[in-house]
Amino acid sequence: MNKKLLYLLLIILASCGKGEKTSPDVYFAGEIVNPTSSYVVLYKGDNIIDSTKLDAENRFSFRFDSIDDGLYHFNHAPELQYVYLKKGDSLTIRLNTVAFDESLIFSGVGEEINNFLLDLFLANEEERPAIYSTFRLEPDVFIEKLDSLADQKLSLLNALTVEGNLTDKEVKIAKASILYEYDSFKEKYPFVHRKYTQDKKIKELPASFYDYRKNLDFNDNDLTYLRPYYNFMNNHFGNVTYMSCASDCDLENKKVKNHFHFNRHKLHLIDSIVIDKELKDNLLRKVAFDYLLKAHDSEENNEIFIEQFHELSNNNRHNEEIDELYEGIRNIQPKKTIPEVYVNNSEGESVSLRDISKGKKTVFYFWSGEDKRHFKEVNKRIASLDNKKSKYQFIGINIRTEETSWKGIVQTAKLDPDTQFRSENFEELTKALIIYPINKCIIAENGKIINAFSNIFSNSLEKQVSGYNHNQIAKN
Numbered sequence: 001m002n003k004k005l006l007y008l009l010l011i012i013l014a015s016c017g018k019g020e021k022t023s024p025d026v027y028f029a030g031e032i033v034n035p036t037s038s039y040v041v042l043y044k045g046d047n048i049i050d051s052t053k054l055d056a057e058n059r060f061s062f063r064f065d066s067i068d069d070g071l072y073h074f075n076h077a078p079e080l081q082y083v084y085l086k087k088g089d090s091l092t093i094r095l096n097t098v099a100f101d102e103s104l105i106f107s108g109v110g111e112e113i114n115n116f117l118l119d120l121f122l123a124n125e126e127e128r129p130a131i132y133s134t135f136r137l138e139p140d141v142f143i144e145k146l147d148s149l150a151d152q153k154l155s156l157l158n159a160l161t162v163e164g165n166l167t168d169k170e171v172k173i174a175k176a177s178i179l180y181e182y183d184s185f186k187e188k189y190p191f192v193h194r195k196y197t198q199d200k201k202i203k204e205l206p207a208s209f210y211d212y213r214k215n216l217d218f219n220d221n222d223l224t225y226l227r228p229y230y231n232f233m234n235n236h237f238g239n240v241t242y243m244s245c246a247s248d249c250d251l252e253n254k255k256v257k258n259h260f261h262f263n264r265h266k267l268h269l270i271d272s273i274v275i276d277k278e279l280k281d282n283l284l285r286k287v288a289f290d291y292l293l294k295a296h297d298s299e300e301n302n303e304i305f306i307e308q309f310h311e312l313s314n315n316n317r318h319n320e321e322i323d324e325l326y327e328g329i330r331n332i333q334p335k336k337t338i339p340e341v342y343v344n345n346s347e348g349e350s351v352s353l354r355d356i357s358k359g360k361k362t363v364f365y366f367w368s369g370e371d372k373r374h375f376k377e378v379n380k381r382i383a384s385l386d387n388k389k390s391k392y393q394f395i396g397i398n399i400r401t402e403e404t405s406w407k408g409i410v411q412t413a414k415l416d417p418d419t420q421f422r423s424e425n426f427e428e429l430t431k432a433l434i435i436y437p438i439n440k441c442i443i444a445e446n447g448k449i450i451n452a453f454s455n456i457f458s459n460s461l462e463k464q465v466s467g468y469n470h471n472q473i474a475k476n
Protein backbone atom coordinates (compact mmCIF):
# COMPACT_ATOMS: atom_id res chain seq x y z
CA MET A 1 0.00 0.00 0.00
CA ASN A 2 1.08 3.58 -0.73
CA LYS A 3 2.74 5.02 2.36
CA LYS A 4 0.67 8.20 2.32
CA LEU A 5 -2.54 6.23 2.15
CA LEU A 6 -1.47 4.00 4.98
CA TYR A 7 -0.75 7.07 7.08
CA LEU A 8 -4.14 8.52 6.24
CA LEU A 9 -5.83 5.25 7.15
CA LEU A 10 -4.05 5.21 10.49
CA ILE A 11 -5.21 8.74 11.22
CA ILE A 12 -8.79 7.82 10.38
CA LEU A 13 -8.61 4.72 12.57
CA ALA A 14 -7.10 6.71 15.40
CA SER A 15 -9.76 9.39 15.18
CA CYS A 16 -12.53 6.76 15.06
CA GLY A 17 -11.19 5.32 18.28
CA LYS A 18 -11.20 8.76 19.84
CA GLY A 19 -14.73 9.46 18.63
CA GLU A 20 -16.14 6.58 20.64
CA LYS A 21 -14.65 7.81 23.88
CA THR A 22 -15.58 11.46 23.44
CA SER A 23 -18.15 12.77 25.89
CA PRO A 24 -18.99 16.42 26.43
CA ASP A 25 -17.74 16.22 30.02
CA VAL A 26 -14.60 18.09 30.96
CA TYR A 27 -12.32 16.64 33.58
CA PHE A 28 -9.43 18.69 35.01
CA ALA A 29 -7.41 17.30 37.88
CA GLY A 30 -3.95 17.20 39.30
CA GLU A 31 -1.44 16.92 42.05
CA ILE A 32 0.40 19.82 43.69
CA VAL A 33 3.73 19.08 45.33
CA ASN A 34 4.60 21.49 48.18
CA PRO A 35 1.22 23.24 48.14
CA THR A 36 1.20 26.92 49.15
CA SER A 37 -2.56 27.02 49.73
CA SER A 38 -5.32 24.48 50.37
CA TYR A 39 -7.32 25.42 47.28
CA VAL A 40 -7.30 25.41 43.54
CA VAL A 41 -9.62 27.95 41.94
CA LEU A 42 -10.66 27.89 38.31
CA TYR A 43 -11.40 31.20 36.59
CA LYS A 44 -12.76 32.33 33.26
CA GLY A 45 -11.55 35.90 32.95
CA ASP A 46 -12.32 37.50 36.30
CA ASN A 47 -15.19 35.13 37.10
CA ILE A 48 -14.72 32.18 39.42
CA ILE A 49 -16.03 29.03 37.73
CA ASP A 50 -15.35 26.63 40.59
CA SER A 51 -12.98 26.00 43.44
CA THR A 52 -11.88 22.86 45.18
CA LYS A 53 -9.90 21.85 48.23
CA LEU A 54 -6.77 19.70 47.99
CA ASP A 55 -7.24 16.23 49.51
CA ALA A 56 -4.84 14.50 51.93
CA GLU A 57 -2.57 13.53 48.99
CA ASN A 58 -2.56 17.12 47.69
CA ARG A 59 -4.75 16.17 44.76
CA PHE A 60 -7.68 18.06 43.29
CA SER A 61 -10.23 17.48 40.56
CA PHE A 62 -12.93 19.36 38.69
CA ARG A 63 -15.61 17.83 36.50
CA PHE A 64 -18.04 19.83 34.37
CA ASP A 65 -20.86 18.51 32.23
CA SER A 66 -21.02 21.69 30.22
CA ILE A 67 -18.38 24.31 29.81
CA ASP A 68 -17.53 26.72 26.98
CA ASP A 69 -14.41 25.87 25.00
CA GLY A 70 -11.75 28.45 25.68
CA LEU A 71 -9.03 29.86 27.80
CA TYR A 72 -9.33 29.57 31.60
CA HIS A 73 -6.81 29.95 34.35
CA PHE A 74 -6.32 28.13 37.60
CA ASN A 75 -5.03 29.75 40.72
CA HIS A 76 -3.09 28.05 43.47
CA ALA A 77 -2.33 31.13 45.54
CA PRO A 78 -0.17 33.04 45.03
CA GLU A 79 0.55 31.58 41.56
CA LEU A 80 -1.67 31.13 38.54
CA GLN A 81 -1.42 29.69 35.08
CA TYR A 82 -3.56 29.15 31.99
CA VAL A 83 -5.48 26.08 31.09
CA TYR A 84 -7.35 25.70 27.80
CA LEU A 85 -10.45 23.54 28.23
CA LYS A 86 -12.79 22.10 25.62
CA LYS A 87 -15.60 19.58 25.61
CA GLY A 88 -14.30 16.03 25.97
CA ASP A 89 -11.00 17.08 27.58
CA SER A 90 -9.61 14.93 30.34
CA LEU A 91 -6.54 16.74 31.62
CA THR A 92 -4.21 16.04 34.48
CA ILE A 93 -1.51 18.35 35.75
CA ARG A 94 1.41 17.84 38.04
CA LEU A 95 3.37 20.72 39.47
CA ASN A 96 5.76 21.58 42.24
CA THR A 97 5.33 25.06 43.73
CA VAL A 98 9.11 25.37 44.23
CA ALA A 99 9.27 26.02 40.47
CA PHE A 100 5.63 26.49 39.60
CA ASP A 101 5.67 27.12 35.83
CA GLU A 102 8.85 25.16 35.08
CA SER A 103 7.58 22.01 36.78
CA LEU A 104 4.06 22.12 35.33
CA ILE A 105 3.15 19.31 32.93
CA PHE A 106 -0.22 18.63 31.32
CA SER A 107 -1.16 15.11 30.27
CA GLY A 108 -4.25 13.47 28.82
CA VAL A 109 -6.84 14.56 26.27
CA GLY A 110 -6.23 18.25 25.56
CA GLU A 111 -2.54 18.21 26.53
CA GLU A 112 -1.21 19.45 23.15
CA ILE A 113 -2.48 23.03 23.25
CA ASN A 114 -1.81 23.36 26.96
CA ASN A 115 1.79 22.18 26.80
CA PHE A 116 2.33 24.36 23.73
CA LEU A 117 1.00 27.52 25.46
CA LEU A 118 3.08 26.73 28.53
CA ASP A 119 6.24 26.18 26.44
CA LEU A 120 5.58 29.52 24.74
CA PHE A 121 5.19 31.22 28.10
CA LEU A 122 8.49 29.77 29.35
CA ALA A 123 10.32 30.56 26.10
CA ASN A 124 9.07 34.15 26.24
CA GLU A 125 10.38 34.58 29.77
CA GLU A 126 13.74 33.17 28.76
CA GLU A 127 14.03 35.31 25.63
CA ARG A 128 13.11 38.59 27.25
CA PRO A 129 16.61 39.74 28.37
CA ALA A 130 18.01 39.04 24.89
CA ILE A 131 15.15 40.96 23.29
CA TYR A 132 15.79 43.94 25.53
CA SER A 133 19.38 44.06 24.36
CA THR A 134 18.13 44.40 20.75
CA PHE A 135 16.16 47.59 21.54
CA ARG A 136 19.39 49.50 20.97
CA LEU A 137 19.58 48.34 17.34
CA GLU A 138 18.29 50.14 14.26
CA PRO A 139 14.56 49.57 13.59
CA ASP A 140 14.97 47.28 10.56
CA VAL A 141 17.43 44.99 12.38
CA PHE A 142 15.21 44.97 15.44
CA ILE A 143 12.18 43.95 13.38
CA GLU A 144 14.17 41.25 11.60
CA LYS A 145 15.25 39.67 14.91
CA LEU A 146 11.74 39.67 16.33
CA ASP A 147 10.19 38.30 13.16
CA SER A 148 12.67 35.46 13.07
CA LEU A 149 11.81 34.52 16.67
CA ALA A 150 8.11 34.62 15.78
CA ASP A 151 8.71 32.47 12.68
CA GLN A 152 10.42 29.77 14.76
CA LYS A 153 7.39 29.54 17.03
CA LEU A 154 4.94 29.65 14.13
CA SER A 155 6.65 26.72 12.44
CA LEU A 156 6.44 24.69 15.66
CA LEU A 157 2.75 25.51 15.81
CA ASN A 158 2.41 24.56 12.19
CA ALA A 159 3.95 21.15 12.85
CA LEU A 160 1.53 20.59 15.71
CA THR A 161 -1.41 21.67 13.54
CA VAL A 162 -0.37 19.23 10.79
CA GLU A 163 -0.52 16.40 13.33
CA GLY A 164 -4.19 17.30 13.45
CA ASN A 165 -4.77 17.51 17.17
CA LEU A 166 -5.75 21.17 17.45
CA THR A 167 -9.13 22.79 16.89
CA ASP A 168 -9.38 26.04 14.92
CA LYS A 169 -9.94 27.99 18.11
CA GLU A 170 -6.85 26.45 19.71
CA VAL A 171 -4.76 27.36 16.68
CA LYS A 172 -6.11 30.91 16.80
CA ILE A 173 -5.17 31.31 20.47
CA ALA A 174 -1.72 29.80 20.00
CA LYS A 175 -1.07 32.03 17.00
CA ALA A 176 -2.24 35.13 18.86
CA SER A 177 0.05 34.19 21.78
CA ILE A 178 2.99 34.23 19.41
CA LEU A 179 2.23 37.29 17.28
CA TYR A 180 0.95 39.67 19.96
CA GLU A 181 3.92 38.83 22.19
CA TYR A 182 6.44 40.04 19.60
CA ASP A 183 4.33 42.89 18.24
CA SER A 184 4.10 44.20 21.79
CA PHE A 185 7.86 44.83 21.76
CA LYS A 186 7.45 46.76 18.51
CA GLU A 187 4.94 49.08 20.21
CA LYS A 188 7.52 49.77 22.91
CA TYR A 189 10.46 50.14 20.58
CA PRO A 190 10.42 53.94 20.00
CA PHE A 191 10.45 54.67 23.75
CA VAL A 192 12.88 51.99 24.93
CA HIS A 193 15.20 52.73 22.00
CA ARG A 194 15.26 56.41 22.89
CA LYS A 195 15.98 55.59 26.51
CA TYR A 196 18.79 53.12 25.75
CA THR A 197 20.49 55.33 23.17
CA GLN A 198 19.79 58.52 25.16
CA ASP A 199 18.60 60.18 21.95
CA LYS A 200 16.66 63.38 22.45
CA LYS A 201 14.06 62.58 19.84
CA ILE A 202 11.91 59.60 19.01
CA LYS A 203 13.48 57.68 16.13
CA GLU A 204 12.02 57.99 12.62
CA LEU A 205 10.70 54.56 11.71
CA PRO A 206 10.51 52.91 8.26
CA ALA A 207 7.04 53.02 6.73
CA SER A 208 6.61 49.26 7.11
CA PHE A 209 7.50 49.18 10.83
CA TYR A 210 3.91 48.96 12.04
CA ASP A 211 2.62 46.78 9.17
CA TYR A 212 1.16 44.24 11.60
CA ARG A 213 -1.29 46.88 12.83
CA LYS A 214 -3.42 46.22 9.73
CA ASN A 215 -4.37 42.86 11.25
CA LEU A 216 -5.16 43.90 14.82
CA ASP A 217 -8.43 42.67 16.23
CA PHE A 218 -10.05 44.85 18.88
CA ASN A 219 -13.11 42.68 19.13
CA ASP A 220 -12.12 39.10 19.90
CA ASN A 221 -13.53 37.95 23.21
CA ASP A 222 -11.59 34.67 23.03
CA LEU A 223 -8.39 36.67 23.49
CA THR A 224 -9.49 39.17 26.15
CA TYR A 225 -7.61 37.45 28.98
CA LEU A 226 -4.69 36.16 26.93
CA ARG A 227 -1.65 37.78 28.50
CA PRO A 228 0.29 38.64 25.30
CA TYR A 229 -2.88 40.13 23.76
CA TYR A 230 -3.74 42.22 26.82
CA ASN A 231 -0.14 43.40 27.26
CA PHE A 232 -0.03 44.26 23.58
CA MET A 233 -3.16 46.40 23.91
CA ASN A 234 -1.69 48.33 26.82
CA ASN A 235 1.55 48.99 24.98
CA HIS A 236 -0.29 49.82 21.78
CA PHE A 237 -2.47 52.46 23.42
CA GLY A 238 0.53 53.87 25.26
CA ASN A 239 2.26 54.25 21.90
CA VAL A 240 -0.62 55.70 19.87
CA THR A 241 -1.59 58.10 22.66
CA TYR A 242 1.94 59.42 22.89
CA MET A 243 2.26 59.85 19.12
CA SER A 244 -1.11 61.49 18.83
CA CYS A 245 -0.38 63.88 21.73
CA ALA A 246 3.00 64.76 20.24
CA SER A 247 1.56 65.60 16.84
CA ASP A 248 -1.93 66.97 17.57
CA CYS A 249 -2.16 68.29 21.10
CA ASP A 250 -1.28 71.74 22.30
CA LEU A 251 0.88 70.88 25.28
CA GLU A 252 2.68 73.07 27.76
CA ASN A 253 6.45 72.87 27.14
CA LYS A 254 5.67 70.16 24.57
CA LYS A 255 5.70 67.73 27.48
CA VAL A 256 3.68 64.70 26.43
CA LYS A 257 3.99 62.97 29.77
CA ASN A 258 1.64 65.33 31.55
CA HIS A 259 -0.25 62.57 33.40
CA PHE A 260 -3.53 64.44 33.56
CA HIS A 261 -3.68 65.15 29.85
CA PHE A 262 -2.02 61.92 28.69
CA ASN A 263 -4.31 59.57 30.60
CA ARG A 264 -7.49 61.41 29.60
CA HIS A 265 -6.36 61.31 25.98
CA LYS A 266 -5.70 57.58 26.38
CA LEU A 267 -9.21 57.00 27.77
CA HIS A 268 -10.66 58.61 24.66
CA LEU A 269 -8.57 56.58 22.25
CA ILE A 270 -9.40 53.28 23.94
CA ASP A 271 -13.06 54.19 24.02
CA SER A 272 -13.14 55.06 20.33
CA ILE A 273 -11.16 52.06 19.07
CA VAL A 274 -11.83 49.01 21.24
CA ILE A 275 -15.08 47.20 20.53
CA ASP A 276 -15.15 44.18 22.89
CA LYS A 277 -16.77 45.52 26.07
CA GLU A 278 -14.79 43.35 28.48
CA LEU A 279 -11.45 44.28 26.92
CA LYS A 280 -12.45 47.93 26.86
CA ASP A 281 -13.44 47.84 30.54
CA ASN A 282 -10.14 46.21 31.48
CA LEU A 283 -8.03 48.66 29.49
CA LEU A 284 -9.89 51.70 30.85
CA ARG A 285 -9.52 50.32 34.37
CA LYS A 286 -5.76 50.09 33.85
CA VAL A 287 -5.61 53.74 32.77
CA ALA A 288 -7.62 54.83 35.82
CA PHE A 289 -5.37 52.84 38.16
CA ASP A 290 -2.18 54.13 36.51
CA TYR A 291 -3.35 57.70 36.81
CA LEU A 292 -4.82 57.57 40.31
CA LEU A 293 -1.99 55.54 41.84
CA LYS A 294 1.00 57.02 40.09
CA ALA A 295 0.27 60.63 39.16
CA HIS A 296 -0.55 61.88 42.69
CA ASP A 297 -2.34 64.74 41.04
CA SER A 298 -4.33 67.49 42.73
CA GLU A 299 -7.75 66.76 44.19
CA GLU A 300 -9.39 68.94 41.50
CA ASN A 301 -7.69 67.08 38.65
CA ASN A 302 -8.54 63.71 40.17
CA GLU A 303 -12.17 64.77 40.28
CA ILE A 304 -12.25 65.91 36.65
CA PHE A 305 -10.55 62.67 35.66
CA ILE A 306 -12.99 60.40 37.47
CA GLU A 307 -16.01 62.28 36.09
CA GLN A 308 -14.67 61.89 32.61
CA PHE A 309 -13.95 58.24 33.26
CA HIS A 310 -17.57 57.60 34.20
CA GLU A 311 -18.90 59.56 31.24
CA LEU A 312 -16.87 57.45 28.85
CA SER A 313 -16.92 54.13 30.60
CA ASN A 314 -20.56 53.57 31.26
CA ASN A 315 -21.22 50.52 33.46
CA ASN A 316 -17.58 49.56 33.62
CA ARG A 317 -17.37 46.12 35.29
CA HIS A 318 -14.70 47.55 37.59
CA ASN A 319 -16.60 50.70 38.61
CA GLU A 320 -16.89 49.77 42.26
CA GLU A 321 -13.18 49.06 42.59
CA ILE A 322 -12.22 52.28 40.79
CA ASP A 323 -14.63 54.41 42.86
CA GLU A 324 -13.23 52.90 46.02
CA LEU A 325 -9.71 53.76 44.94
CA TYR A 326 -10.75 57.30 44.04
CA GLU A 327 -12.54 57.77 47.37
CA GLY A 328 -9.55 56.32 49.22
CA ILE A 329 -7.22 58.79 47.56
CA ARG A 330 -9.61 61.69 48.14
CA ASN A 331 -9.70 60.89 51.84
CA ILE A 332 -5.96 61.10 52.31
CA GLN A 333 -5.29 64.45 50.68
CA PRO A 334 -3.15 66.98 52.60
CA LYS A 335 -4.78 68.57 55.68
CA LYS A 336 -7.44 65.84 55.96
CA THR A 337 -7.84 63.83 59.11
CA ILE A 338 -6.21 60.40 58.92
CA PRO A 339 -8.88 57.80 58.06
CA GLU A 340 -10.26 55.96 61.08
CA VAL A 341 -8.22 52.76 60.83
CA TYR A 342 -6.94 50.63 63.67
CA VAL A 343 -3.78 48.60 64.16
CA ASN A 344 -2.58 46.45 67.05
CA ASN A 345 0.32 47.28 69.32
CA SER A 346 2.73 44.73 70.79
CA GLU A 347 0.31 44.12 73.69
CA GLY A 348 -2.40 43.18 71.20
CA GLU A 349 -4.41 46.36 71.92
CA SER A 350 -6.20 48.12 69.12
CA VAL A 351 -5.03 51.70 68.51
CA SER A 352 -6.07 54.20 65.84
CA LEU A 353 -3.51 55.87 63.61
CA ARG A 354 -5.00 59.20 64.70
CA ASP A 355 -4.13 58.43 68.30
CA ILE A 356 -0.64 57.26 67.44
CA SER A 357 0.10 60.58 65.74
CA LYS A 358 -1.65 62.71 68.36
CA GLY A 359 0.57 65.67 69.24
CA LYS A 360 3.41 64.23 67.17
CA LYS A 361 4.99 64.51 63.79
CA THR A 362 4.83 61.00 62.45
CA VAL A 363 6.04 58.96 59.52
CA PHE A 364 4.03 55.77 58.99
CA TYR A 365 5.86 53.14 56.92
CA PHE A 366 4.87 49.62 55.92
CA TRP A 367 6.53 46.24 55.76
CA SER A 368 5.70 42.57 55.45
CA GLY A 369 7.46 39.59 57.02
CA GLU A 370 7.41 37.76 53.68
CA ASP A 371 9.96 40.02 52.03
CA LYS A 372 13.06 39.78 54.22
CA ARG A 373 15.35 41.79 51.95
CA HIS A 374 12.89 44.65 51.81
CA PHE A 375 12.47 44.55 55.60
CA LYS A 376 16.25 44.82 56.07
CA GLU A 377 16.56 47.74 53.67
CA VAL A 378 13.63 49.54 55.26
CA ASN A 379 15.15 49.18 58.74
CA LYS A 380 18.47 50.52 57.55
CA ARG A 381 16.76 53.49 55.98
CA ILE A 382 14.58 54.24 59.01
CA ALA A 383 17.61 54.02 61.31
CA SER A 384 19.39 56.64 59.21
CA LEU A 385 16.35 58.97 59.13
CA ASP A 386 15.55 58.55 62.80
CA ASN A 387 18.53 60.46 64.13
CA LYS A 388 18.68 62.98 66.94
CA LYS A 389 17.97 65.93 64.64
CA SER A 390 14.67 64.50 63.49
CA LYS A 391 11.54 65.70 65.25
CA TYR A 392 9.54 62.83 63.82
CA GLN A 393 8.53 59.50 65.24
CA PHE A 394 8.80 56.60 62.80
CA ILE A 395 6.00 54.07 63.06
CA GLY A 396 6.27 50.70 61.33
CA ILE A 397 3.06 48.98 60.32
CA ASN A 398 3.27 45.34 59.50
CA ILE A 399 0.98 43.83 56.92
CA ARG A 400 0.28 40.17 56.13
CA THR A 401 2.36 38.53 58.87
CA GLU A 402 0.95 36.23 61.57
CA GLU A 403 1.06 37.73 65.05
CA THR A 404 3.63 35.42 66.68
CA SER A 405 5.86 35.51 63.64
CA TRP A 406 5.60 39.35 63.61
CA LYS A 407 6.62 39.57 67.29
CA GLY A 408 9.59 37.28 66.62
CA ILE A 409 10.78 39.38 63.68
CA VAL A 410 10.49 42.64 65.66
CA GLN A 411 12.44 41.13 68.53
CA THR A 412 15.18 39.60 66.36
CA ALA A 413 15.66 42.88 64.50
CA LYS A 414 15.88 44.68 67.87
CA LEU A 415 13.21 47.21 66.90
CA ASP A 416 11.61 49.34 69.60
CA PRO A 417 8.28 47.55 70.21
CA ASP A 418 6.63 50.91 70.98
CA THR A 419 7.15 51.96 67.36
CA GLN A 420 5.81 48.73 65.84
CA PHE A 421 2.20 47.94 65.01
CA ARG A 422 0.45 45.22 63.06
CA SER A 423 -2.60 45.37 60.84
CA GLU A 424 -5.22 42.70 61.55
CA ASN A 425 -7.24 43.65 58.51
CA PHE A 426 -4.87 44.26 55.63
CA GLU A 427 -7.61 44.74 53.06
CA GLU A 428 -9.30 47.51 55.05
CA LEU A 429 -5.96 49.18 55.75
CA THR A 430 -4.82 49.19 52.14
CA LYS A 431 -8.19 50.50 50.93
CA ALA A 432 -8.10 53.33 53.43
CA LEU A 433 -4.44 54.26 53.04
CA ILE A 434 -3.75 53.10 49.44
CA ILE A 435 -0.58 51.22 50.24
CA TYR A 436 1.06 51.31 46.84
CA PRO A 437 3.93 50.91 46.32
CA ILE A 438 5.05 49.16 49.51
CA ASN A 439 7.80 51.79 49.98
CA LYS A 440 5.25 54.53 50.30
CA CYS A 441 5.01 56.29 53.62
CA ILE A 442 2.53 58.68 55.15
CA ILE A 443 3.65 61.86 56.84
CA ALA A 444 1.17 63.04 59.43
CA GLU A 445 0.98 65.46 62.31
CA ASN A 446 -1.43 65.44 65.19
CA GLY A 447 -3.96 63.18 63.45
CA LYS A 448 -3.83 65.07 60.15
CA ILE A 449 -2.27 64.10 56.83
CA ILE A 450 0.63 66.16 55.54
CA ASN A 451 1.60 63.92 52.64
CA ALA A 452 0.12 60.47 52.13
CA PHE A 453 2.18 59.74 49.01
CA SER A 454 5.73 60.13 50.18
CA ASN A 455 8.35 57.40 49.79
CA ILE A 456 10.73 56.24 52.51
CA PHE A 457 13.66 56.19 50.08
CA SER A 458 13.01 59.65 48.60
CA ASN A 459 15.26 62.67 49.08
CA SER A 460 12.29 64.90 49.76
CA LEU A 461 11.34 62.81 52.79
CA GLU A 462 14.90 62.99 54.05
CA LYS A 463 14.85 66.79 53.75
CA GLN A 464 11.50 67.04 55.42
CA VAL A 465 12.28 64.90 58.45
CA SER A 466 15.69 66.46 58.97
CA GLY A 467 13.97 69.82 59.37
CA TYR A 468 15.01 71.72 56.24
CA ASN A 469 11.47 72.12 54.98
CA HIS A 470 9.99 73.06 58.28
CA ASN A 471 7.87 75.85 56.85
CA GLN A 472 6.05 73.53 54.50
CA ILE A 473 4.52 71.54 57.32
CA ALA A 474 0.88 72.41 57.53
CA LYS A 475 -0.22 73.68 60.88
CA ASN A 476 -3.91 73.07 60.55
Ligand SMILES: [Zn+2]
Nearest residue numbers: 244245249265
Ligand atom coordinates in the same frame (compact mmCIF):
# COMPACT_ATOMS: atom_id res chain seq x y z
ZN1 LIG B 1 -3.04 64.50 23.81
